Amino acid sequence: MSDAIVLKYDVPGDDFTRAGEASSDIKQKLRKMGIPPEAIRKVAISMYEGEINMVIHAHGGQITVEITPEDVDMLLEDHGPGIADIEQAMQAGFSTAPEDVRGLGFGAGMGLPNMKKYSDEFSIESEVGVGTTVHMKVRF
Amino acid sequence: MTIREIQKILDAEVCCGEELLDREVHTACGSDLMSDVLAFVKDQAVLLTGLCNPQAIRTAEMMDIVCLVFVRSKVPTDTMIELARENDLVILSTKLAMFPSCGLLYENGLRGGSRI
Numbered sequence: 001m002s003d004a005i006v007l008k009y010d011v012p013g014d015d016f017t018r019a020g021e022a023s024s025d026i027k028q029k030l031r032k033m034g035i036p037p038e039a040i041r042k043v044a045i046s047m048y049e050g051e052i053n054m055v056i057h058a059h060g061g062q063i064t065v066e067i068t069p070e071d072v073d074m075l076l077e078d079h080g081p082g083i084a085d086i087e088q089a090m091q092a093g094f095s096t097a098p099e100d101v102r103g104l105g106f107g108a109g110m111g112l113p114n115m116k117k118y119s120d121e122f123s124i125e126s127e128v129g130v131g132t133t134v135h136m137k138v139r140f
Numbered sequence: 141m142t143i144r145e146i147q148k149i150l151d152a153e154v155c156c157g158e159e160l161l162d163r164e165v166h167t168a169c170g171s172d173l174m175s176d177v178l179a180f181v182k183d184q185a186v187l188l189t190g191l192c193n194p195q196a197i198r199t200a201e202m203m204d205i206v207c208l209v210f211v212r213s214k215v216p217t218d219t220m221i222e223l224a225r226e227n228d229l230v231i232l233s234t235k236l237a238m239f240p241s242c243g244l245l246y247e248n249g250l251r252g253g254s255r256i
Contacts, residue, residue, distance in 0.1 A: 016195070017195075019195065019198070020198035021168070024201060044202040049178060075209075090236075105193065105195055105199070108176065110173075110178070113179075
């Protein structure tokens with residue numbers, strides 16, 4: 001994988017206004033690399049939803065992005081409270097977000113479904129009290 | 141429809157992006173829920189929203205939305221305007237509420253986005 005570019009981002013927790021900075025940076029980098037716009041949009045949306053989730057639920061986290069000539073691989077890791085029932089969390093409309101987050105335009109239970117919808121590969125692992133890891137891949 | 145036409149129809153104030161008013165808009169979306177906006181791909185869309193915070197700008201950025209309309213006289217902060225400028229996003233502010241704003245644009249031929 002000598003052609004791969006690896007980027008790491010720290011997503012600050014509890015600062016909702018800054019959520020999306022990592023996704024914005026990736027979007028600009030992919031655009032400069034001449035990646036097809038449709039793939040860029042898929043990466044941007046799925047990663048943005050992941051960032052928002054990290055801020056809302058997990059006091060931030062880390063995102064590692066690997067860009068290869070064929071795809072973008074995103075690994076989102078947090079040490080938040082974890083998810084007890086992943087199947088339930090994946091249902092559109094299910095949310096545990098606090099009321100104040102809903103007033104900010106999120107927390108409608110669409111984050112994880114959107115992440116799955118926009119990525120070509122999606123997997124999620126979580127342990128209560130330990131954290132959550134989401135892996136997503138978007139092919140060009 | 142161009143952004144300039146939208147501005148006229150909604151009698152809106154241009155908060156930023158004056159030089160981009162002749163850009164074409166193909167579809168529209170009205171929502172205060174950003175995750176709902178993110179769920180549907182729209183082509184060269186305008187987003188009408190009552191949610192006046194930086195995440196509305198970020199959502200527009202991720203979706204390649206070309207114009208954001210704040211309804212009910214909401215006005216963006218300087219930080220939001222700066223963020224919009226970085227992304228070539230036009231921001232309009234109208235006194236009209238969400239329902240009449242959407243209705244007027246629909247009446248003038250603008251339609252919703254498509255599902256993927």
